Amino acid sequence: MAPKKNDKASIKKDIVQHSVETLCRNPYNLDKLAVYQATAYSVRDRLLEDWNMTQEAIHKENPKRCYYLSMEFLIGRALDNALHCLEVKDVYKESVKDLGFNLEDLLQQERDAALGNGGLGRLAACYMDAAATLDYPTWGYGLRYQYGIFKQLINSDGYQIEMPDYWLDSNGNPWEFPRNDVRYEVQFYGYVATKVNEKGESRMSWEGGDRVQAMAYDVPIPGFDTKGCGNIRLWASKSLKTFDFASFNDGDYDRSVADQKNAENLTSVLYPNDNHLVGKELRLKQEYFFVSASLQDIIHRFKRSNCAWKDFPDKVAVQLNDTHPTLAIPELQRILVDIEGLDWDAAWDIVTRVFAFTNHTVLPEALECWSVPMMEHILPRHMQIVYDINLFFLQKVEKMNSDRGLLNRVSIIEESNPQQVRMAYLAVVGSHTVNGVAALHSDLVKTELFKDFVSYYGPEKFINITNGITPRRWLYQANPDLRDLITETLGGNHWVTHLDDLKGLTKYADDADFQAKWMNIKLKNKVRLASWIKANLDITVDPRSLFDIQVKRIHEYKRQFMNILGVIYRYKNLQLLSAEERKDVTPRVVIFGGKSAPGYYVAKMVIKLINTVAQVVNNDDSIDGLLKVVYIPDYNVSLAEIIVPASDISQHISTAGTEAAGTSNMKFVLNGGLILGTVDGANIEIRDEIGEENIFMFGTLADKVADIRHQQKYHGVEIDPNLQVVLQSIQSGEFGGPETASVFGPLINTLTYGGDYYLISADFEKYLDAQDKVDETYKDTAAWAKKSILCTAGMGFFSSDRATREYADKIWNIKPVNIKEAAV
Numbered sequence: 001m002a003p004k005k006n007d008k009a010s011i012k013k014d015i016v017q018h019s020v021e022t023l024c025r026n027p028y029n030l031d032k033l034a035v036y037q038a039t040a041y042s043v044r045d046r047l048l049e050d051w052n053m054t055q056e057a058i059h060k061e062n063p064k065r066c067y068y069l070s071m072e073f074l075i076g077r078a079l080d081n082a083l084h085c086l087e088v089k090d091v092y093k094e095s096v097k098d099l100g101f102n103l104e105d106l107l108q109q110e111r112d113a114a115l116g117n118g119g120l121g122r123l124a125a126c127y128m129d130a131a132a133t134l135d136y137p138t139w140g141y142g143l144r145y146q147y148g149i150f151k152q153l154i155n156s157d158g159y160q161i162e163m164p165d166y167w168l169d170s171n172g173n174p175w176e177f178p179r180n181d182v183r184y185e186v187q188f189y190g191y192v193a194t195k196v197n198e199k200g201e202s203r204m205s206w207e208g209g210d211r212v213q214a215m216a217y218d219v220p221i222p223g224f225d226t227k228g229c230g231n232i233r234l235w236a237s238k239s240l241k242t243f244d245f246a247s248f249n250d251g252d253y254d255r256s257v258a259d260q261k262n263a264e265n266l267t268s269v270l271y272p273n274d275n276h277l278v279g280k281e282l283r284l285k286q287e288y289f290f291v292s293a294s295l296q297d298i299i300h301r302f303k304r305s306n307c308a309w310k311d312f313p314d315k316v317a318v319q320l321n322d323t324h325p326t327l328a329i330p331e332l333q334r335i336l337v338d339i340e341g342l343d344w345d346a347a348w349d350i351v352t353r354v355f356a357f358t359n360h361t362v363l364p365e366a367l368e369c370w371s372v373p374m375m376e377h378i379l380p381r382h383m384q385i386v387y388d389i390n391l392f393f394l395q396k397v398e399k400m401n402s403d404r405g406l407l408n409r410v411s412i413i414e415e416s417n418p419q420q421v422r423m424a425y426l427a428v429v430g431s432h433t434v435n436g437v438a439a440l441h442s443d444l445v446k447t448e449l450f451k452d453f454v455s456y457y458g459p460e461k462f463i464n465i466t467n468g469i470t471p472r473r474w475l476y477q478a479n480p481d482l483r484d485l486i487t488e489t490l491g492g493n494h495w496v497t498h499l500d501d502l503k504g505l506t507k508y509a510d511d512a513d514f515q516a517k518w519m520n521i522k523l524k525n526k527v528r529l530a531s532w533i534k535a536n537l538d539i540t541v542d543p544r545s546l547f548d549i550q551v552k553r554i555h556e557y558k559r560q561f562m563n564i565l566g567v568i569y570r571y572k573n574l575q576l577l578s579a580e581e582r583k584d585v586t587p588r589v590v591i592f593g594g595k596s597a598p599g600y601y602v603a604k605m606v607i608k609l610i611n612t613v614a615q616v617v618n619n620d621d622s623i624d625g626l627l628k629v630v631y632i633p634d635y636n637v638s639l640a641e642i643i644v645p646a647s648d649i650s651q652h653i654s655t656a657g658t659e660a661a662g663t664s665n666m667k668f669v670l671n672g673g674l675i676l677g678t679v680d681g682a683n684i685e686i687r688d689e690i691g692e693e694n695i696f697m698f699g700t701l702a703d704k705v706a707d708i709r710h711q712q713k714y715h716g717v718e719i720d721p722n723l724q725v726v727l728q729s730i731q732s733g734e735f736g737g738p739e740t741a742s743v744f745g746p747l748i749n750t751l752t753y754g755g756d757y758y759l760i761s762a763d764f765e766k767y768l769d770a771q772d773k774v775d776e777t778y779k780d781t782a783a784w785a786k787k788s789i790l791c792t793a794g795m796g797f798f799s800s801d802r803a804t805r806e807y808a809d810k811i812w813n814i815k816p817v818n819i820k821e822a823a824v
């Protein structure tokens with residue numbers, strides 16, 4: 001087939017053709033949605049050429065491949081990204097203009113692929129972008145949820161309301177290729193029997209139970225400045241029986257389709273919890289369904305290469321993104337021993353050379369454990385295998401150190417009632433490498449979370465790979481004016497794939513002209529956000545104010561509560577100032593965004609408090625518009641693309657030691673936004689890269705947190721006096737009246753009776769001081785501009801290209817494929 005041409009006439013012809021032939025639309029009756037779709041299909045055709053070439057090149061070269069197993073991929077929109085990667089955005093703009101449409105309007109028609117909760121899923125998407133850009137033979141595997149993360153509405157009382165996100169609505173999804181021919185059976189329940197094989201050996205066999213089918217959908221992931229195109233293969237559950245005619249004939253219509261519905265329900269919904277375990281049976285089934293289908297597919301591909309099992313680890317690397325896919329470990333062991341007939345030790349040697357595990361949290365409530373009775377019921381053979389893995393592991397530990405306490409501590413089975421399988425321990429034991437996601441986090445992983453494992457295995461197994469973000473989406477695409485200025489200044493766009501080039505901006509940091517251009521772009525981005533806020537929320541904000549942003553999942557450890565308490569403090573102070581004193585005040589717009597897990601009461605109360613405060617502050621004319629509070633509902637990837645470039649300061653204020661890395665911090669700084677942050681996660685490395693004079697850091701250090709908690713336990717919480725004033729103002733009904741005040745009682749109790757676990761009181765004074773510094777610094781526009789430029793200039797290290805290369809070199813042992821040459 002002749003390759004697609006990228007001239008205007010060909011593109012227009014393709015769009016019209018898709019409108020008529022794919023969408024069945026009359027060319028004289030096209031709306032924006034239809035033209036978006038037709039445009040998307042025409043771009044997909046072009047991507048497909050690169051996709052096929054890439055897969056062919058990999059097939060020919062047959063290198064070691066890496067499979068990135070992640071229950072979440074927070075991809076966002078695809079069209080704009082693909083247009084940039086294919087370098088056809090301008091010609092498409094012209095083409096749709098000729099057809100009577102504006103490309104930017106069309107881009108807004110696309111629904112986000114929101115198959116993730118937050119940082120973990122977005123990280124997976126950034127790594128797939130980098131792997132495609134760097135031509136690594138890497139595929140992502142995930143689940144094709146019909147409902148992504150819920151849509152968040154804020155009702156008139158300021159509460160979060162959840163609505164289903166049926167992103168695969170009747171309009172279809174141009175960004176996936178259904179693979180009707182790629183289907184596997186996945187088994188659940190049943191029992192374990194002993195069977196004798198042809199060689200007369202007795203083997204365990206998993207029998208009976210239910211079966212569902214996994215069908216593949218491929219999502220192409222374009223690389224930048226390469227013909228390479230990566231792939232994320234998502235599994236959807238389907239019934240093996242389509243229709244029960246017996247029930248139908250008996251008049252039982254519901255039952256006749258029940259099987260199909262039940263099977264399809266399996267991949268229906270993404271669990272909306274971030275950093276929190278839910279322990280539901282359906283979730284366990286999702287996890288097994290996911291790893292079973294993925295491993296069958298990986299093995300199918302491996303077998304086509306005619307290699308022996310002993311070569312499997314030389315051809316296949318599997319990265320477990322968190323513990324969610326950990327069942328892949330006992331599943332591969334089961335396949336090798338029960339089905340392929342390898343002996344236990346040979347199989348285990350293969351397993352432990354294939355898997356590697358990324359830990360993303362040290363929070364106890366996020367560490368996955370599954371009850372043994374539930375596992376026995378759903379996955380009886382896997383439970384036996386986990387017991388055996390544990391037994392052999394503990395026997396080895398015992399040889400080194402027979403301390404009973406140690407054996408208990410490292411056991412994969414927790415002796416609670418009922419017993420639990422500790423998935424993180426299973427992941428450690430079954431993997432060759434374990435990595436944390438930022439330096440401090442990886443340190444805590446070694447010294448606290450997996451301390452006993454480090455003393456058994458030695459420290460080499462535990463490494464750090466600091467997270468990274470893709471500069472393609474998070475600067476090149478989201479901030480076109482800054483992109484153009486950087487490209488012009490650095491003499492080309494080499495920086496987009498070599499982010500260290502940004503260092504070249506350092507020499508312009510003091511240049512007044514450059515500073516003016518830089519700050520003008522920031523202002524333009526703030527105007528864009530202010531217009532969005534006006535159009536969507538009917539709140540007027542002045543773009544010349546300091547934009548202070550905290551957008552991320554709402555969680556106690558992220559301390560949005562501290563932020564809004566600080567806002568109340570600021571508001572009360574403003575009320576006390578004279579007109580003269582007010583002249584010296586830096587006007588602020590404090591912007592929040594983020595979803596709470598639907599069942600997370602305290603987080604939902606924080607959202608309610610923010611909205612209640614916003615209501616009062618925004619309607620108080622007496623403060624001369626010096627403070628505005630905005631809650632942006634339904635924060636998602638597409639909104640982030642508008643919000644991130646508009647920040648002057650963004651807050652990353654988790655209690656030290658709780659945020660594994662954070663990645664939004666990187667996005668803001670890359671776009672010249674300064675950070676107000678704690679000494680936590682990747683903030684620390686950002687400080688090291690951009691210079692401590694360019695970041696506002698404050699708060700208790702991680703190694704002091706335990707002491708303070710201990711003190712509080714025995715002596716109670718001493719509430720900071722400024723905080724006391726703020727709490728009293730909430731309790732007195734200043735925000736929403738006396739009835740609303742009582743609603744906030746339980747939230748305030750988390751600081752007092754609850755023991756202030758997240759150290760809001762202990763950090764409050766330092767937080768306010770840091771905020772004062774921000775205000776003061778902002779008054780000096782040239783000093784601020786310099787810091788902003790140096791922020792961007794220092795961010796080279798945080799490219800997902802660097803992080804992905806580290807995974808490839810240190811863990812996966814894979815090399816890029818030469819796509820052009822191999823495809824010839």
Ligand code: RUG
Nearest residue numbers: 119120275360361437659660661662
């Ligand atoms: O909370 C962490 C973030 O700190 C981190 O940046 C991100 C990517 O590594 O992962 C987040 N995370 C951790 N999301 N879920 C978990 C635990 O399952």
